[in-house]
Amino acid sequence: MTYAIEVNNVSKSFNKKPVLSNINFKIEAGEIVALLGKNGAGKTTLIRLLNDLITKDSGTVKIFEQVKPDRNLIGVMSQNSVRLDRVKVKEAVNLARSFYQNPLSFEKLVELAGIETLLDKFTDKLSGGQLKRVSFAIVMAGNPKLVFLDEPTAGMDVDARNEFWQKINGFKKLGITFLITSHYPEELEKVAGRYLIINNHRLVFDGSLEQMKEQNQTAQVKFVSQLEKESFTKLPALAEITENNHHYVLKVSNLNTFLPSFIKYIKQVENLEISQSNLESLMKKWMED
Numbered sequence: 607m608t609y610a611i612e613v614n615n616v617s618k619s620f621n622k623k624p625v626l627s628n629i630n631f632k633i634e635a636g637e638i639v640a641l642l643g644k645n646g647a648g649k650t651t652l653i654r655l656l657n658d659l660i661t662k663d664s665g666t667v668k669i670f671e672q673v674k675p676d677r678n679l680i681g682v683m684s685q686n687s688v689r690l691d692r693v694k695v696k697e698a699v700n701l702a703r704s705f706y707q708n709p710l711s712f713e714k715l716v717e718l719a720g721i722e723t724l725l726d727k728f729t730d731k732l733s734g735g736q737l738k739r740v741s742f743a744i745v746m747a748g749n750p751k752l753v754f755l756d757e758p759t760a761g762m763d764v765d766a767r768n769e770f771w772q773k774i775n776g777f778k779k780l781g782i783t784f785l786i787t788s789h790y791p792e793e794l795e796k797v798a799g800r801y802l803i804i805n806n807h808r809l810v811f812d813g814s815l816e817q818m819k820e821q822n823q824t825a826q827v828k829f830v831s832q833l834e835k836e837s838f839t840k841l842p843a844l845a846e847i848t849e850n851n852h853h854y855v856l857k858v859s860n861l862n863t864f865l866p867s868f869i870k871y872i873k874q875v876e877n878l879e880i881s882q883s884n885l886e887s888l889m890k891k892w893m894e895d
């Protein structure tokens with residue numbers, strides 16, 4: 607098994623305030639992993655630690671089995687994209703390629719990042735979303751095997767974001783490993799096979815979306831019934847019940863536990879609607895204080 611990233615008991619504090627405490631995880635080569643947490647949770651700090659850009663207080667990190675990461679294997683797209691004065695996009699991309707022995711071809715990078723129409727623009731004249739796409743081309747220039755994307759779609763409009771995630775999906779078959787942070791968890795569903803969530807300086811979740819749902823099966827059950835409210839209040843896994851003129855809304859903490867007991871009322875229930883929590887609301891639960 608080749609691991610792109612191995613993190614063992616890593617901790618980091620700033621001014622005696624813990625930002626990351628005893629973080630442990632391994633990411634296999636080729637995985638696309640989402641790193642989530644609210645503002646200030648420590649996502650960027652973790653990415654900087656993994657890139658050896660800041661020192662950790664304790665623990666060990668290995669990137670492709672090396673304690674000192676080989677920069678040729680890594681691409682990093684940070685939150686702050688750099689604008690170069692009076693440099694055209696095509697020049698910036700070629701400049702980035704010139705740093706590497708085996709860069710991706712210019713044409714491939716242009717296609718990957720979707721920057722065909724931007725090549726003759728000056729980088730200091732690009733919009734925020736356009737600059738993100740150019741930054742992506744620059745990050746991929748050296749044909750990296752491990753790519754860190756810190757909020758890559760910030761500033762992009764909806765179409766550009768969708769297109770961007772489609773492109774990332776295209777990398778799955780190339781075996782490139784991605785660790786991606788984003789404040790749009792519903793978009794990450796399209797690409798990420800695994801989610802890491804940091805909250806209160808700890809890794810509170812590490813698993814797939816299915817596992818997240820299993821551990822956190824919140825759902826809303828709506829229906830109309832002539833039965834009294836008391837018929838439903840003792841149902842297992844019921845978190846909340848509201849009733850208005852026989853219209854019921856039940857919040858349920860675990861649908862698998864709830865349904866077998868609820869089913870006995872099914873003949874006295876009309877207009878039944880069951881909706882499971884979406885990714886965003888599931889995440890919120892993991893990010894509560």
Ligand SMILES: Nc1ncnc2c1ncn2[C@@H]1O[C@H](COP(=O)(O)OP(=O)(O)OP(=O)(O)O)[C@@H](O)[C@H]1O
Nearest residue numbers: 620621625643644645646647648649650651652685
């Ligand atoms: N160099 C530093 N010196 C002092 N404190 C720092 C430093 N870098 C980060 N911090 C603090 O560490 C915490 C985590 O910051 P970090 O940037 O890693 O969070 P984040 O999860 O990336 O947030 P966001 O989603 O807002 O980008 C914050 O409280 C931040 O103020």
